[in-house]
Amino acid sequence: MPELPEVETVRRTLNELVIGKQIDHVSVHLNRIIIKPEEVGEFCIQLAGQTILSVERRGKFLRFLLDDYALVSHLRMEGRYGLYDSSDPLELHTHVVFHFTDGSELRYKDVRQFGTMHLFPKGRELEEQPLKKLGLEPLEEAFDLAAFRARIAHRSTKIKPLLLNQEYIVGIGNIYVDESLHLARIHPEREANSLTSKELAALHEAIVKTLSEAVAAGGSSIKSFVNGQGEIGMFQHQFKMYGRKGEACYSCGHPIEKSVVAGRGTHYCPQCQPLKPARGKKIKPI
Numbered sequence: 001m002p003e004l005p006e007v008e009t010v011r012r013t014l015n016e017l018v019i020g021k022q023i024d025h026v027s028v029h030l031n032r033i034i035i036k037p038e039e040v041g042e043f044c045i046q047l048a049g050q051t052i053l054s055v056e057r058r059g060k061f062l063r064f065l066l067d068d069y070a071l072v073s074h075l076r077m078e079g080r081y082g083l084y085d086s087s088d089p090l091e092l093h094t095h096v097v098f099h100f101t102d103g104s105e106l107r108y109k110d111v112r113q114f115g116t117m118h119l120f121p122k123g124r125e126l127e128e129q130p131l132k133k134l135g136l137e138p139l140e141e142a143f144d145l146a147a148f149r150a151r152i153a154h155r156s157t158k159i160k161p162l163l164l165n166q167e168y169i170v171g172i173g174n175i176y177v178d179e180s181l182h183l184a185r186i187h188p189e190r191e192a193n194s195l196t197s198k199e200l201a202a203l204h205e206a207i208v209k210t211l212s213e214a215v216a217a218g219g220s221s222i223k224s225f226v227n228g229q230g231e232i233g234m235f236q237h238q239f240k241m242y243g244r245k246g247e248a249c250y251s252c253g254h255p256i257e258k259s260v261v262a263g264r265g266t267h268y269c270p271q272c273q274p275l276k277p278a279r280g281k282k283i284k285p286i
């Protein structure tokens with residue numbers, strides 16, 4: 001699933017491709033992608049005549065700001081956007097087509113069909129699901145150490161599932177959690193309230209560094225991620241943990257282990273990231 005860096009890369013690419021384009025009409029070939037409004041016909045009517053003013057991001061969601069509406073789009077597993085000419089043949093799995101007045105088309109393709117689109121009157125999208133309950137944006141200025149500490153430090157939950165929970169911090173998925181925890185030398189099963197001030201500061205710094213570097217590399221191309229122009233991200237070449245089970249840790253040489261934490265495959269180095277007991281409690285090793 002694309003995480004923050006991949007969605008940010010798609011957002012930047014879309015901003016280069018579709019800003020200022022006016023929608024003539026919309027074709028929907030798979031109704032279930034459209035969650036709101038319930039009537040797909042209504043979705044198409046509302047979008048006709050609208051101009052795309054900007055493409056923003058909230059967590060892992062894209063937010064197309066139009067004259068009167070905001071289109072909230074989640075790519076889920078394999079959703080992709082691409083800009084085409086109207087004469088280009090329609091590729092398989094193309095579910096939604098935004099036909100622009102200049103003859104070009106923004107096409108949404110999704111092999112797995114898990115992606116979603118919600119259309120709101122502009123301004124309402126942040127007050128309703130799916131954006132309503134989203135947590136802090138880790139690459140914004142407001143995400144300072146104090147804000148991070150306030151959200152995380154008093155929780156008794158294990159740190160990995162806490163970081164994956166989009167209601168606390170948005171956009172970090174399985175890959176970037178493992179990379180960040182290793183960089184901060186924190187075991188994924190540590191309870192959040194067992195982290196020292198120093199560890200919290202290291203984790204905060206690691207999250208910002210990992211996500212920033214991934215954005216700078218254009219995201220990571222796992223499975224089929226490509227940006228809106230068919231280009232692949234390069235951050236997968238910088239992974240220190242993800243996909244490296246059994247290989248030597250770059251920091252200490254110990255083989256990287258993989259286990260399941262909170263239902264997710266988790267890479268960690270048992271030497272760099274020891275499982276310290278939290279507040280005197282003995283935690284079962286994973």
Ligand SMILES: [Zn+2]
Binds near residue numbers: 249251254269
């Ligand atoms: Zn190590």
